[in-house]
Amino acid sequence: MLNVSDVWVRYRMAREKPRTLQEYVIYRLRGGTIAYDELLALRGVSLSVERGETLGVIGANGAGKSTLLKVIAGVIRPTRGTVDVTGRVAPLIGLGTGFDPELTGLENAYLNAAILGRTRKEIDAQLSSIIEFAELGEFIHSPLRTYSSGMVVRLAFAIATEVEPAVLLIDEVLAVGDEHFTAKCEKRIMGFKDDGVAMVFVSHAMSAVSRLCDRVLWLDHGAPRMCGDPQPVIDAYVRASHTPGDVGQPA
Amino acid sequence: MIGSMTEVVDIVRHRELLRNLVLRDIKIRYKRSILGFVWVMLNPALTMLVLSVVFAELFHASLREFTPYVLSGLVLWLFFAQSTSVALKSFVGNGPLITTVALPKAVFPLSAVLSALVNLVLSSVPLFGLLAAFGVPLTREVVLLPVAILEVFVFACGVALTLSTVTVFFQDMTYIYDVLLVAWMYLTPIFYPVSIIPAKFQWLTHLNPMIPYLRAFRACIYLRSDTLGEDLWYGLVWAIVAFAVGWVLYQRFKDRIVYHL
Numbered sequence: 001m002l003n004v005s006d007v008w009v010r011y012r013m014a015r016e017k018p019r020t021l022q023e024y025v026i027y028r029l030r031g032g033t034i035a036y037d038e039l040l041a042l043r044g045v046s047l048s049v050e051r052g053e054t055l056g057v058i059g060a061n062g063a064g065k066s067t068l069l070k071v072i073a074g075v076i077r078p079t080r081g082t083v084d085v086t087g088r089v090a091p092l093i094g095l096g097t098g099f100d101p102e103l104t105g106l107e108n109a110y111l112n113a114a115i116l117g118r119t120r121k122e123i124d125a126q127l128s129s130i131i132e133f134a135e136l137g138e139f140i141h142s143p144l145r146t147y148s149s150g151m152v153v154r155l156a157f158a159i160a161t162e163v164e165p166a167v168l169l170i171d172e173v174l175a176v177g178d179e180h181f182t183a184k185c186e187k188r189i190m191g192f193k194d195d196g197v198a199m200v201f202v203s204h205a206m207s208a209v210s211r212l213c214d215r216v217l218w219l220d221h222g223a224p225r226m227c228g229d230p231q232p233v234i235d236a237y238v239r240a241s242h243t244p245g246d247v248g249q250p251a
Numbered sequence: 252m253i254g255s256m257t258e259v260v261d262i263v264r265h266r267e268l269l270r271n272l273v274l275r276d277i278k279i280r281y282k283r284s285i286l287g288f289v290w291v292m293l294n295p296a297l298t299m300l301v302l303s304v305v306f307a308e309l310f311h312a313s314l315r316e317f318t319p320y321v322l323s324g325l326v327l328w329l330f331f332a333q334s335t336s337v338a339l340k341s342f343v344g345n346g347p348l349i350t351t352v353a354l355p356k357a358v359f360p361l362s363a364v365l366s367a368l369v370n371l372v373l374s375s376v377p378l379f380g381l382l383a384a385f386g387v388p389l390t391r392e393v394v395l396l397p398v399a400i401l402e403v404f405v406f407a408c409g410v411a412l413t414l415s416t417v418t419v420f421f422q423d424m425t426y427i428y429d430v431l432l433v434a435w436m437y438l439t440p441i442f443y444p445v446s447i448i449p450a451k452f453q454w455l456t457h458l459n460p461m462i463p464y465l466r467a468f469r470a471c472i473y474l475r476s477d478t479l480g481e482d483l484w485y486g487l488v489w490a491i492v493a494f495a496v497g498w499v500l501y502q503r504f505k506d507r508i509v510y511h512l
Contacts, residue, residue, distance in 0.1 A: 013510070019423075021427060070350070077506045097352075098347075111275055115271075117268070119267055123267075
């Protein structure tokens with residue numbers, strides 16, 4: 001389903017970065033050369049997730065968890081290594097980005113589904129079940145700025161998960177509105193799991209990780225430190241986080 | 252080269268997104284005003300009215316001659332200015348989206364130019380209405396109007412790609428371009444005839460692509476011109492060069508954009 005092999009992400013960040021063209025020109029005119037820092041966000045990460053399997057990714061802030069998700073989602077191109085996905089990747093990250101407050105829920109649904117790369121025909125066919133799942137009723141014809149934050153996330157979740165993906169990426173536990181809806185979301189995700197969707201789940205909440213995941217990968221400064229059954233990895237990670245000078249505190 | 256091709260395929264695959272982005276721009280711009288789409292047409296028409304009264308007086312030209320001149324100039328200039336200045340902010344403005352969803356980023360500047368093109372078409376309505384009202388006949392070259400517009404469109408796309416990419420790395424580009432745009436506007440014969448430029452500076456007009464574009468645009472509507480063929484060739488070259496520069500620049504830096512948003 002998902003195969004990540006020996007992925008490295010390296011990028012250059014200017015040390016004293018001229019943020020403006022003006023600064024850049026002045027800097028260059030004075031004969032300054034720009035010093036770059038090489039940042040290694042990921043260092044040789046390999047993983048594979050099979051059908052119906054859930055992989056948890058843990059690690060301190062800045063360990064490369066989000067970068068890994070972005071590489072899998074195709075937002076960041078790895079410097080080295082490959083990412084192979086059979087089928088569609090659905091990122092359940094930053095729900096609601098790309099929504100426009102001035103447009104109605106319906107118009108936003110069209111826009112958002114288009115952002116996710118769907119065709120108009122597909123969107124037309126999916127629309128009624130999206131609205132039903134999001135439980136928006138007549139509100140679907142009101143501008144998004146009149147929505148509560150819960151309603152926004154409900155709509156976003158409904159659009160993102162309307163089509164069953166091959167790989168689902170989840171960043172942090174879903175806190176989507178009220179308990180009733182959270183339960184509904186979890187049910188849908190669990191249904192995906194039963195249907196054979198591969199999932200990558202990034203979280204700081206160890207209880208959720210041990211409950212949901214079949215395997216856990218511990219990232220430390222961009223490198224894989226440990227991978228295997230959830231409990232041993234979580235235990236080792238928690239122990240290390242409490243050892244000064246080992247890894248950063250888990251937030 | 253291969254990267255370029257996959258990007259093009261990707262953009263075609265995301266044409267529904269492109270369509271939706273353009274629709275959004277248009278909807279939002281006119282949603283809150285009662286007059287709605289009428290505004291698009293009224294806005295340049297009113298500006299033109301003020302300008303033409305002032306300038307017709309200044310240049311001792313007749314209103315019948317001057318009003319279509321100013322309006323046509325304004326309509327085309329506004330297309331260029333609007334598309335490029337909106338496109339300039341399109342990567343930075345869509346940062347959250349670009350950093351979470353994999354999509355061909357070029358759709359953002361392209362959609363800015365496309366929605367400005369829709370505006371151009373809409374604001375051409377009062378232009379043609381005015382010509383009819385003054386009884387000014389259209390030239391036979393009107394069949395070439397789509398060609399003239401296409402050239403400016405491609406040129407604007409190139410500038411849009413360049414500006415949006417550069418702005419990701421240099422944030423003051425917004426202010427620099429604002430100033431540049433004002434200067435550029437005054438160096439373009441929108442309100443004044445090209446003939447008032449002193450002879451010794453006439454060669455400078457070759458450096459401003461908006462001059463042949465504007466001349467061709469007017470020639471394809473109502474103003475007879477002996478240089479239409481020449482202007483269209485010039486315009487074609489400018490369009491290809493600008494687009495090539497923008498595309499190459501974007502291709503070169505597109506993978507790094509995500510780190511700077």
